Amino acid sequence: MTSSGTRNGHVIWAASIIALGGLLFGYDTGVISGALPAMSDYFGLTPFTSGVVVSSLTVGAALGAMSSGRLSDKFGRRPVLLAASAVFVIGSLMAAFAVSVPIMVVSRVILGLAVGCASNIVPVFISELAPAHLRGGLVGLNQLMIVSGIMLAFLSNYALTGINQDWRWMIGLAVVPSVLLGIGVLSLAESPRWLAVNGRSDEARRVLEKYRTPEEVKTELDDIRSTDEPTQSDGWTALLDPRLRRVLIAGVGLQILGQLTGVNAVVYYAPSIFESAGLGSSSALLATVGIGVINIIFTVIGMGLVDKVGRTKLLAAGAAGQAICLAVFAFLLMGGTTSGTTSFIGVACIFLYIAAVAVGLDIVVFIIPSELYPLRIRATAMSLTTGVNWTLSFIVSLTFLSLFDAFGGAGTFGIYAVATALLAVFALKVIPETRGKTLEDIEREYVRSEA
Incomplete structure (x- = not known):
């Protein structure tokens, strides 16, 4: 029988994979501070166009946050986060190879869509997976990943400054954690609460058995059923x-x-x-x-x-x-x-x-x-x-x-x-x-x- 410590370890590992979305959130938010000076020289950015490039990610993030929740409630947390990892890859590559300001702005909006999706789905996915006594700390892992991503961006900016077209490397480096997020999410099961509320109780039970004791599995499933009330x-x-x-x-x-x-x-x-x-x-x-x-x-x-x-x-x-x-x-x-x-x-x-x-x-x-x-x-x-x-x-x-x-x-x-x-x-x-x-x-x- 799986020990309590092992079960907690499984939960922590799963939460760490999901929280890679927070790392990308932080990296793509922070990397522009180091990339912008060289990018400004390359594209001849004015103060206004610089502001457009920087703020375009925030606009995309708002759109991504507003649109991803409904998709997640309909299709599940896992596929939406997996799609976000793909969007991170696409946006990072487009930005790294951008040849004009409009392409860079579009690329940053696409990255923002993924950032907004991650900011929405990651805490929900982790909270539905974690036991009550660990939930706050595990959802807080998302914030740790965000600030770590910002610091990683600062460090990569410092390390890459001075090489030919350094801004492309700074931005393109985000592809690596994006791919890791996708691979990691593929190894995870869907949120047990989403499965249960969508009539897939047997699958929910199998997922919970990995993270809870048999008694906790039964109690949790009963609790979910007792609050499962269709919305009007x-x-x-x-x-x-x-x-x-x-x-x-x-x-x-x-x-x-x-x-x-x-x-x-x-x-x-x-x-x-x-x-x-x-x-x-x-x-x-x-x-x-x-x-x-x-x-x-x-x-x-x-x-x-x-x-x-x-x-x-x-x-x-x-x-x-x-x-x-x-x-x-x-x-x-x-x-x-x-x-x-x-x-x-x-x-x-x-x-x-x-x-x-x-x-x-x-x-x-x-x-x-x-x-x-x-x-x-x-x-x-x-x-x-x-x-x-x-x-x-x-x-x-x-x-x-x-x-x-x-x-x-x-x-x-x-x-x-x-x-x-x-x-x-x-x-x-x-x-x-x-x-x-x-x-x-x-x-x-x-x-x-x-x-």
Whole structure:
């Protein structure tokens, strides 16, 4: 008989394969920072066309997130993620061999479709596979892979800089993990919960037997059947069910407030922000690498805490830390250009802010909705959730420099500090705690009880 440790090992291995989608998410998001300078010289990009090239991935990601959920609910998690791996390969090769700006933009949109699909399907697939006591940490593995992908992009950019048409190699390198994702997904079975709700209980049982004890298999299948209630409508209209109002407000509201904290703006414009804190250009670039290291370290810490402390407490504590760091940083910027001690404090505030984001918001931002939504419309609801996330990410990144020009550094980071404080309150007052509960228990408590 398979031991508990072996079963957990099987779950962790499966989650690691699925989370390669997060690695590609991070790599394709981060690689453009190193590829863009050489690409600009090659294509003769203007500031406007550079912005179009960079933002085109975000547009594609929003479209991919919004479209993949319905496909996943209809055809299954596994085939949609497998298709995403193929799209990653196609988009990476097209971008690496692009000979014009329009082809590059189309390639980046195609890559964005795969990125958006991965951001939607990966947390859902892992949450449906993982046992309740490991689910938070395993879904958090997706975030660890994202930040690791960003760091891998930074490292590959550094290593490849200077070779002939280095930007092509930087972008094309994503083909390797894309192929590995496809091969890995082929070795996995479909989500047992998707199988069960689609009338394939025998297959669901066989999948669960690999990851659970015989007693747990029976209990889990019984739980799934007890919550398997046909929706009154299909697709997006199913989300209009009044019983979903509470969980949708929690899941979508988390994405809106999470993006309004300015986290993506801080990451995308980190060198400029560090220069505003008083660092020289070379020191600012070095400090940006430090952001990547801190991101990874505190993501690991957050993964260890999320199943012990709980989702809402971890989010609220992290958001409170973010708000304090942003408020202090805004206060420092009120005095104009910083130097000496104030420069050191300013840089420390940004580092601590990133640590607070990594240990709290970034860990739970996709865990919470992947657990809250009921099985039959889970991926469709996640499409709405991740689509909102990507749309807000685009808006915040697009408006950051305009806010900076209009309100200055102090005003901009003051606005983000207020939004982050609101997120802490929202976490404690609106978002239900899901730690240690099965997905079926969560559905009974927060969805069916609303009937």
